[in-house]
Structure formats: C-alpha cells, structure tokens
Amino acid sequence: MATEAEPRTDEKQPTDIVPDPSRTDRAKTAFAAQRGHAGARIKDWLATTDLDDAEVIQLADQRKQAKHDDKIAQQQRIVAEAHGRFAHAKAQAEAGETRGGNLAALGGRVAAEESKLAALQSTVVMPATEREANSVRHGKKAGRAALLAAGSLATLPAASEAIEQAAHGQPLLLAALGAAAGYGWYLVSRPFVAGQPSPDAPSMPVELAAPVDLTKQEAQAGGREFNAPPPPALTVDELDAALRAIGEVRGDEQLQILAIPQRDSDGNTTVVFDLPPRTTVAELKKKLPKLAGALGRDVSMVDIEKAGTEVRTSLWMTDKNAFADTRPSPLLKKPTQLDAWKDGVPVGWNKRGITIRLAINNQSFVIAGTSRSGKGVGASNLVVGASFDPRINLRIVAGKQNAEWNPYAKTGVASTYFKPDPARLLALLHALLADKDRRERALDELGKSKLVAPIIDKIGGLEVVVIDELATYTRPGKPLREEIIEALIELSAVALGAGIILVLITQYPEVDVIPQALSANLGAKWAMRVENATQSNAILGAGQAGAGRDASKFDPPRPGFGWLVNPFAGVTDLARSFDLDEDERGEITMLLEKAAKIREAAGRLAGQWDDPIEQHLLNATGLSSAAGGPKRDGMPGRNVLNHTPEQRMQLEACRGALIAMNDLGRDVAQLDEMAQIIGGSMTSTRLGELLRAAGAGGVVKVVIEGRGRVNGYQRADIADALNLLEGN
Structure with missing residues (x-):
C-alpha cells in the first residue's frame, strides 16, 4: 500500500535573516576606539612629543655643524679655483704669452681666499641656542605634516581634529595639509600600551604581548645581527x-x-x-x-x-690612551717638499690623535728633558722636517762627539755642521748677527718691516740654528760662556724678524743653562720628562707647573712625550713625537737623502750657492764647516768645496791608497798593488802622478816580506799629504 512520502531532511528551507543588534554595536564601539587611538597617535606624532629636548638640541647642533662644514667646503673650492687661475696665469707669463701684470692681483686673491679659509677652519662652532633648537622642532613638525599630507592620512575623521590642534598657530603646517588619504589605519589605530601617551578617546582593554628579548644572539647562517648602539662613555x-x-x-x-x-x-x-x-x-x-x-x-x-x-x-x-703606542713619521710614507713657513712640519700628535705641525716662521724653539726622555727624537722630527723646505739653511752645532748629526752632513743638507767648539760657536753667532744686519738692509730696500713669505728667497732664505746640548756651552764655568749667552739673547730678541730662528736642545733645563732673558724669547717650548717642577718651569715658564703643566708628573714617562706650548699655533697640550730611528732602521738618513734631492733640484745643497755665513767663518777661522767639513763628519778643515778638480782627484788618490794599505795589512805598498785594489781606471802610473802632486813625494825603498827591498810608498807620507789637502 502506497504511503505519502515524507519530506527530505537535506532540503534547504527558506528563513528570514534578522541582524544581530549586539554585533553591530560592538563593531561601532571598536571603530570608535580605533578612531580615538588614531587621533591621539597622530596628534602626539605631529606635536613631536616623541623627541625630547636633548634629541632636539643634538639635531640642532648637527645641523649647525653641517652648515659650517658646507661653508668650509665651499671656501676650499674657491681657494682651489684661485690657485688654478694663478697657476694658469703664471704659466702663460713664463711662456711669454702675457706680460704677467695680473699675477700680483691673482696672488693677492689667493692670499685673501686662503685667509678666509683659515678663519673659517679656526672658528669654533658654538652649541645651538634655544631659538635654533625651536627652529629644528618646528621643522620636524612641518616635515611630518607634509608627510601626513602626502600619505593622505588627513582625510581620516579621527585625524582631522588632531591635525587642527597640532597645527594651531602654525601656518606652515596648515599649508602643507592640502590633500589627505588613508595611511595605514592599522598602525595608528592600535591601542596604546604602557609607556605611551594616553589617548583622549576611550580605550579598550588590551592584553600586552610578551616582552621582546633584545639580547644579542648568535648570528644564524645568512642572517643579520642586532647591534645596539653603545652607551655614552659619560653620563x-x-x-x-x-x-x-x-x-x-x-x-x-x-x-x-x-x-x-x-x-x-x-x-x-x-x-x-x-x-x-x-x-x-x-x-x-x-x-x-x-x-x-x-x-x-x-x-x-x-x-x-x-x-x-x-x-x-x-x-x-676617550677610553684609550692615545700615547700608549708609538707612531711613525708621516714623512716616511710621503717624503715630499714642505712649506715649513706656512704649513709647518709634522713633529708628533696630541691626545686626540691629531698630527701637530710646527710652523718655522716667527718663533724660536727650546726642546728639553732629562737623558733618555726622547728630546733628541722630538728635535729630529723638527729638523728633518725643516730639511724638506729648501729655503731653510740648516746650521747644526752638535753637543757631543758622536755621529748623531752626521747624516745631515753626509747628505749635504746641513749648510753648517761642526762638533763641540765654543770658539767656533761664538764665531757662528757673530756671523749670524752680521747677517741679521744685511737682512735688515735688504728688508728696507724691499719696503718691509719684517720677513714675510713672498720675499724669503730674495733675502737669502731662513736661517735655522740648531744647538744640541746647550749646557755644553752655557753652564757656569764653560769657556766663552758669557759671550755666547749674550749673543744668543741678542739673536733671540732681534733676529726673528729677519728670518733667523734658534732651536735649542738641552738635558739640563735650569736657569743657569737657559737664562730668563733667553727663555722669554723662545716662543715654542717642548718639555719632555724632567726631575722636578722647577726644571719644568724653566722650560715652560714661571708658574706653569702650578697651572697643571708639569713635565715632572708623567706617569708612566714615555720617550718623546711632553708638554708642547706653541702660542702661534694655539697649542698648549700634551704631545708625543713621532718615532724616528737612525741607529737601527736608518730612517733619518733615508729621509735626508730624499730632502737632498729636493734641495739639489732647487740649487740649495751645500756648495751649490754662495753662503755668507760659511764665508764669514772661513774668513774668521781659515777653516770651513760647510756640510760638516772636508770629511763631512763635523770636523772643520780647508774649504774642500773650493778645491780644484785636480785637487779633488789627489784627495781621492790619497784616501784610496790608505784604504789599500789597510786591506793589505801593512804600512807600505807598491803602486801596482794599490792601483789594483783602488780599481776603476786607476793605473800605477796615474796613481804615482797624483800622489807626487799631492805632496807625498816619489817612491822610496821599502821592505815587504817575501819581496825584500822594493820601490813603494810609506803610510806616513801619504797620510801627511792627505792632512795637508784637507787643511788639518
């Protein structure tokens, strides 16, 4: 029997959808909270409250320094352009293309622009003022407003009121807010968490996220490391x-x-x-x-x-002692010609690690310290640096009989060099005083009251007189002490303007060695380690130890480390000299050989120019100390530089013959065996001619073991001839 089919349970039945009023209310409430958060965040951001005063001052300082650096860079470009124009005009004048009448004007412009640059570089940038800091904050506000406008966040309803309040009274901000659109709603609508400003709008309960672990972890392969900035070294x-x-x-x-x-x-x-x-x-x-x-x-x-x-x-x-390690001279890396008058020579570095360059122009120097304090290295940096300026005539008076200063003579860099000799030192000082008078007459003819850079060559260059171990000549009881001190005081007081500069070096910094009348005229002072405050004051000046500059307080003492006072360069600071070694590394000779090539090209090696000082010494003593004398070892002798070519060959023949006898191990030798050892083009006939012309006479009968009586020369005869030629 058929029955009525029951409806299927999987058929969809039509239903009426009714909105849930509670859900709509929650959405509205959430959106209102987000709008409140967004408005508060934007208001806080536009007001730049996230930047504290310290950050604003720092930004203002950086902006001020950047502007100053830009000015320096611009002036450097102007100076470079002025130099270029001057060099081009000079080249045209030398080529005869122009008369060169514009050179003076262009040179004046170079000097003026360099003066402006020096003034800019020496200007200390002061910390930002309150007005400058406010300008930075307003600039930040304007920039943020412009960013806000570009991002179209201003169209958000929650932002409009915040923007209006933040820009109140600031037309620049209002002008920047032309158009607005969405700008990352999520980022600005998040609820505020602990440590952030509270919004004006209602807030919603928020569950705080777990704290982030910023501890530096081992870097994963191919990953990145997080390096937090180091904390300040000082709070x-x-x-x-x-x-x-x-x-x-x-x-x-x-x-x-x-x-x-x-x-x-x-x-x-x-x-x-x-x-x-x-x-x-x-x-x-x-x-x-x-x-x-x-x-x-x-x-x-x-x-x-x-x-x-x-x-x-x-x-x-700083956290590290800048003087703990030695540093090589920058000249070892780049031995080029220097302008010691304008740019100075590199001698060491200060506590900030900056190279100190001492100008050799209108001040004399004293470098002092106890034995092994490094004063010799400090002095070597100054004198070696001076040798790279061919306008400087170096007069070196050694304080010992050793070979410390010999390289200056061997290379021909030293215009004058001799070892301890009070009478010759006094003659040198008198020669310099006489040359001071000549220089002053030349200044008068040139219309100048003192020596200036453009006329250094016209007046005969700069005279730099180095006296090592000053106490050898000025301690009580030393020969000619009073006359030497009197001449030094006069030179230090009146000769600077004529280009005569003293460099005095001593390990006995006492008033008996450096009298006050002399010390007062030594503008640049470098005090290495000394025994007590009295000695320190004798170098640096009375009362300096009480002012904190005491060279007896170095702990630990380091070679070449001391107080350097150079008022013309604005330096009163601790300094350490560059490491410059001759005995083990031969660095001084290497540098002087480079300097000799520069001087030779300029025609300023000893013997290449008429030297009035050495001519005075030759006239006064009959002996020359040019380039260290005939043997270039600091022992004055006959003026070898004026020997005829034939006399020079005679000298070499005598020296070669004596060397041959040394090699043979006896005091007699025959011409043929000596000529063979001398080598080159020397023959026994030519050697005999030169020895006879030198005054050694002809061959005599001598006894040589294994040969009996033969014709030859005795050592004594050749040595006497050599001494005669050398003026000894």
Missing part, C-alpha cells in the same frame, strides 16, 4: 659627581648642559656645559689631572677647551 650624573669631587661644583650649584654627552663614531665623547659663574674654564684646566682621576681616566685621556665664554666648557674624553 650627566657622572660628570656632575666628578666636578663636585674636585670642588668645581658646590652645594646647590648646577651645571647647565648645552650638548649632552654622546659617544662619537670613533668611541670618544664630547659634552658642552656651563660651569657655575663662581669659577672659569681656566680654573678647571688647572685641575685637569684631578678631574681625569675623578672620571676614572688618565690625564692624557681627557681634554678641556673654552667654548666661547669664560664658563662655557667643551670636555672631550
């Missing part, structure tokens, strides 16, 4: 505590930090601050060793400079 609290520990900040006094401590890319830290008005930067400098100790540093790791006012201080600090 404001540490600085305040250190200054209070040494009594520069007291009680309720406060430091005004103008540039917060920041570790530079090279690991150093600089902070600019104002001291309390009760004290000054000069007073703080006197306490530099104590301040360094309070900061946990060596005095060579801390530096203080005045940054404008008497209380505004720029403090620099």
